[in-house]
Amino acid sequence: MNPLLSEDWKLNWYCVRAKPRAENAASHSIKAIQGVDVFFPKTIPQRKKNAPPPQALFPGYLFARFDPILNMRSVHFAHGVAYVLRRNLKPDPVDPEIIKDLRILTSADGLLEIPDRPHQVGSEVNIIEGLFKGGKGMVTRLIPARERVKVLLEFLGRPTVIEIDENSLDFPKAHPMEVS
Numbered sequence: 001m002n003p004l005l006s007e008d009w010k011l012n013w014y015c016v017r018a019k020p021r022a023e024n025a026a027s028h029s030i031k032a033i034q035g036v037d038v039f040f041p042k043t044i045p046q047r048k049k050n051a052p053p054p055q056a057l058f059p060g061y062l063f064a065r066f067d068p069i070l071n072m073r074s075v076h077f078a079h080g081v082a083y084v085l086r087r088n089l090k091p092d093p094v095d096p097e098i099i100k101d102l103r104i105l106t107s108a109d110g111l112l113e114i115p116d117r118p119h120q121v122g123s124e125v126n127i128i129e130g131l132f133k134g135g136k137g138m139v140t141r142l143i144p145a146r147e148r149v150k151v152l153l154e155f156l157g158r159p160t161v162i163e164i165d166e167n168s169l170d171f172p173k174a175h176p177m178e179v180s
Contacts, residue, residue: 011067012093013039015085016075023056026080030064033074037065041102041110054111063099119171125151126170132162 018026027040040062042054056062064075064084068091076084084091106112119142127135137153140161149166152159 011065012091013063013065013096013099014068014075014091015094016062016064017082017085018060018062018080019082020060022080023060023062024080026078027062029079030062030075030081033066033071033078035066036071036075039063039065039099039103039110041106041112043112057102057112063094065099119149119166123171125149127151127153127164127168128170129168130164132164137162 016026016030023040027038030036031038041057043057044054066072066075068084072084072091075081086092119139121139121141123139125137125139127133127137132153132155135153135155137151139149140152141150143149143163147166148163149169150161150163151169152161154160155162
């Protein structure tokens with residue numbers, strides 16, 4: 001084997017493209033391969049009662065650390081995997097500093113809590129629970145002492161102001177990479 005070629009192919013982090021809606025399956029099947037580490041960061045909204053389940057931080061993608069000479073075929077043909085990202089027919093390694101920074105931001109199980117942006121009058125919000133679930137409105141007043149918000153929404157064809165618990169609202173999110 002050519003020694004220059006073997007130096008290019010070494011234990012590294014690589015980006016793996018999952019099949020549509022198969023990120024979890026791909027993550028579990030790659031984890032089962034001996035000598036392969038998986039990092040699949042997900043996001044969750046901050047402290048919401050009826051929050052949606054965790055979503056992939058990078059939809060359709062996950063990261064795997066492996067030696068392509070030993071494990072490329074196993075990773076490529078794992079359940080839920082579409083392909084390993086390549087450049088010039090070689091797997092393209094991800095900078096380990098990127099993975100390190102992402103791991104610092106996430107919990108041990110790969111979850112990243114995304115905080116709401118500071119609540120402001122004029123912010124557009126989605127109602128996630130209660131009678132008006134699924135509705136969209138605009139904040140007209142904050143009532144911090146009671147953790148409630150007055151929201152203007154259209155109801156029965158006219159603008160209506162309601163007072164609602166702030167945990168029942170989905171506020172605009174901060175960008176996940178801006179979390180400190």
